[in-house]
Amino acid sequence: MNNHNSSSLKDSDILYKKVIEEIKDYAIILLDKNGIIRNWNKGAEKIKQYHEHEILGKHFSIFYLEEDLESNLPFKLLTEAKETGRAAQEGWRKRKDESKFWGSISITAIHDDAGNVISYCKVTKDLTEKKLVEDTLRSNEERYHRMIAEVEDYAIILLNPDGTIENWNAGAEKIKGYKSQDVLGKSFHIFYTEEDQVQGLPDKLLNIAKAQGKATHEGWRVRKDGTKFWGSVVITTLHNENRRIIGFSKVTRDLTQQKIAQEQLNVYTRELELQNSELEQFAYVASHDLQEPLRKIQTFTELIKENFEDKEFTTKYLNKLDSSAKRMSKLIKSLLEYSRLTKEKDEYNEAEVDLNSLVKDIKQDFELLIEEKNAIIDCDLLPSVTGNRTQLGQVFSNLISNSLKFAQVAPVIKIRSQIVPKSKIIGAPEYLSDFDYTYISVEDNGIGFEQKYSNLIFTLFQRLHGKNEYSGTGIGLALCKKIIENHNGFVSATGKLGKGATFHIYLPA
């Protein structure tokens, strides 16, 4: 029985030894208590390249690199194994041919029955390939992060599913003005205008992104310093492998320059269109409105010729002839004045115009008339606008003069102002640029007009009343309109017959 046991023990010993010898994936070597290599296996030969006869008897520190030898790493590992039973480490080691490999090492202390360390078993796995792959991945990841971080022209930010900001890049700082510490953790709502926030735009966009994968939008956004920029935004929903939403990427481009350029283009196009239609109108008016006095001059001349012996008749008609000629002259002067209002940059004296002093001057001009009519001009504190003082003066002068003229009771003229965005302008034409405007209203309590004529009154020479009722050539409002349009603004009027009229002036703020 003993024989049987000891022979089977011996068999299993031999088998065990063979197992260790033949394993090729792991270097399994035995060190004596000083670290000298006593045993070698096929795995060790494969990984470290030494043959058994070359390496037995050498110290295991032969596999270590210079810097590890200097820092005493082999000794430290042995000591750790001795004290705690085991030491494990991952690091670079060198082969026989001096090439490096990344090893995962484990050193286990072997004890006798008394608990003394009699040997160390060192198991090494070559993880070089894995390490290289990991390193490449990490360096790629780093490059990727660097790429996003350093891109300056696009704000590329990462949002959490709840819309709070997780990540920030150089572009975001450049475009929006915030540094990353200012915004991390905050909601991306802060970049939106108050109006957009009130209307729930940010969350609407997130919802679209959730439903359709991405949401795009162009609109005004707000920087840290409160100034606005025109942003082109793409919000993309990010999913993990299980299709769960893990966040959103938000890429924003600052297109303010393009927007301004586009608006400028629109302005120029509109100017061209205006000039064309003005030319048409001018030609029409010139031929039409001048025809009447001209015709009369011809008729009167004919009548005078036929009746030249009748002194009374002749005198009467010579006077009429004179009136017609004068009227024609006045019309032509008005036409010329109107046509001279072209927007030529060199003639156009642009400056900051203080509207308060403007109105004050006008009040002074009309002092006598105001007193005569017991009129009250109630004017708010008005802002300054950029433009031509003379022309703007003409606008207010015309409006105030009209309010004083077309009145049956003591005129009360109210002048108010506020800043409004384009969206708040009623009847704003499409060509009007999408910026903020200074809105000035001039309201009176005069005879008013029927709302259906609200556009007609701005037509050149168009009058709502006969020559005998109220004086005028019918050019005042046409002039106002042209001047305001030259200033890239917009003017309109609302009225109620018998109650009064209000003129609405919008000038770029």
Add this chain to the structure above:
Amino acid sequence: MNEPRKCLIIDDDEDDQEIFKMCLRTVNKDINCVGVFNGQEAIDMLKASDEYVPQHIFLDVNMPKMNGIECLRILRHIPELKNTKIFMYSTTSEKSVLEESMKLGAEKYIVKPAKTSELKKILSEILL
């Protein structure tokens, strides 16, 4: 026997009315011509009286408060005037105005001539 013919001119311009009446008198001194300065006044006057029915109405186009086309539209709806001939009498010769007035039932569109002889000729043809 025959009542003298009546004619009405609606024109806001004093001079034009005077010239018109002068020429009319030369063509036919028996025609009774009334002048009114705006469309509303004319309509009120015509609606107020059943007896006053002019055979001819001369209607200017460019007038404040109510222009000639508006006025024409209303006049053509007054039953008493169904036999009255309405002539547009205007400085403007725009096609659209011309077409509109013919559509609304004007008899003819007269462009105010510069020469009185021209006007007299036109009037004599109408009043023949």
